[in-house]
Amino acid sequence: MIQTFSHTDLNNLDNRFRSTLINSISGFKSLQLVGTLSPDDRSNLAVFNSIFHLGANPPLIGMVVRPDGNEHSTLKNIISQKFYTLNNVRESFYKDAHQTSARYAEGDSEFKNCNFTEQYISDFSAPFVGESNIKIGLELKQIIPVELNNTNIIIGEIKLIQFEDGILSDDGFINLNQAGSVTVAGLDSYYTTAPLSRLAYAKPGKEPMIINNQNI
Amino acid sequence: MIQTFSHTDLNNLDNRFRSTLINSISGFKSLQLVGTLSPDDRSNLAVFNSIFHLGANPPLIGMVVRPDGNEHSTLKNIISQKFYTLNNVRESFYKDAHQTSARYAEGDSEFKNCNFTEQYISDFSAPFVGESNIKIGLELKQIIPVELNNTNIIIGEIKLIQFEDGILSDDGFINLNQAGSVTVAGLDSYYTTAPLSRLAYAKPGKEPMIINNQNI
Numbered sequence: 276m277i278q279t280f281s282h283t284d285l286n287n288l289d290n291r292f293r294s295t296l297i298n299s300i301s302g303f304k305s306l307q308l309v310g311t312l313s314p315d316d317r318s319n320l321a322v323f324n325s326i327f328h329l330g331a332n333p334p335l336i337g338m339v340v341r342p343d344g345n346e347h348s349t350l351k352n353i354i355s356q357k358f359y360t361l362n363n364v365r366e367s368f369y370k371d372a373h374q375t376s377a378r379y380a381e382g383d384s385e386f387k388n389c390n391f392t393e394q395y396i397s398d399f400s401a402p403f404v405g406e407s408n409i410k411i412g413l414e415l416k417q418i419i420p421v422e423l424n425n426t427n428i429i430i431g432e433i434k435l436i437q438f439e440d441g442i443l444s445d446d447g448f449i450n451l452n453q454a455g456s457v458t459v460a461g462l463d464s465y466y467t468t469a470p471l472s473r474l475a476y477a478k479p480g481k482e483p484m485i486i487n488n489q490n491i
Numbered sequence: 492m493i494q495t496f497s498h499t500d501l502n503n504l505d506n507r508f509r510s511t512l513i514n515s516i517s518g519f520k521s522l523q524l525v526g527t528l529s530p531d532d533r534s535n536l537a538v539f540n541s542i543f544h545l546g547a548n549p550p551l552i553g554m555v556v557r558p559d560g561n562e563h564s565t566l567k568n569i570i571s572q573k574f575y576t577l578n579n580v581r582e583s584f585y586k587d588a589h590q591t592s593a594r595y596a597e598g599d600s601e602f603k604n605c606n607f608t609e610q611y612i613s614d615f616s617a618p619f620v621g622e623s624n625i626k627i628g629l630e631l632k633q634i635i636p637v638e639l640n641n642t643n644i645i646i647g648e649i650k651l652i653q654f655e656d657g658i659l660s661d662d663g664f665i666n667l668n669q670a671g672s673v674t675v676a677g678l679d680s681y682y683t684t685a686p687l688s689r690l691a692y693a694k695p696g697k698e699p700m701i702i703n704n705q706n707i
Contacts, residue, residue, distance in 0.1 A: 295663035302521030
């Protein structure tokens, strides 16, 4: 048995139902804690699930920012300070990461309220999350306003990476599974992962080849 | 022990190593098979891992398209035909999905070469994947060229959804885990998921509350 929603059906859905449906249907998502500082040096931490890989050379990461609440503080800080951090969410603290989405008063740091350690690495000006074991420092490169739904796409260039020893493969692959990173569906459903395999570069006329089914 | 890559370190990396590193570091990604038709009605199917939720009202999904090979055919078809499909990748056929990334000759359909069934739903003009159990039909709304790295961000509006009975919760949540959807790290490492929990809307001063740790 199957269920079908036409364009008209989708338009007629209750707003909250549609939001939950559309948020969850596009697949498992990247999850990162975004660390920023305000112009008067107050730290902010917010969980984002709309992070996407944009390119490797130069190393660029995209992120969708909505016009509301917490995300707005993050955007303001990124615009004024230019530097921000992404920090992976691990199984051991995914509930605290979710808690950063609560609407704390502006300037009331989610680091303190949600049990995270503010960490500074060399001269990078934005705060990292001490509890994360994969940390990325970015510099704002472009803000693309999307008029279709009043969101902004923030593009940053990776300026610094720090991660735990032992999760980097010889060819550059970072082992998120071994790092304990979790993924999310919709806005609120968290998952650990279990490796299937790593597959070789695909070529016409050949069967997909497993290059690694252990250390991923 | 930790490892750190500065901006200079990143610039000095071998291109292939950096590509693997940057592709994998941003987190687990959404994975979808993108189905299109050419103007002369030849089907094309390509696996994409740069899909992101842009908004629920209107229901919008974004996708990064690179200027090379297979992705270029998908982009050409989307521009000329306006309609395209996203189809979830399940554990049972993730190797065939990966195989669609091989460079087949233009017009030599990945549906046929990679063992997928071309499916048409009502009057939607682009082909769906018969083997998928979550299918999304989209209409092109906007193409945003990103000059920083010569990619394009494609934004589509959801016009049709079809999925297997039993994976939709009462509140609109689509159960990707139960559907057998997989996630990907980097370009080639595939994972199944295991539920942690679904958490309630976060509020300041309250502990994160589990609203569901079974049916997600």
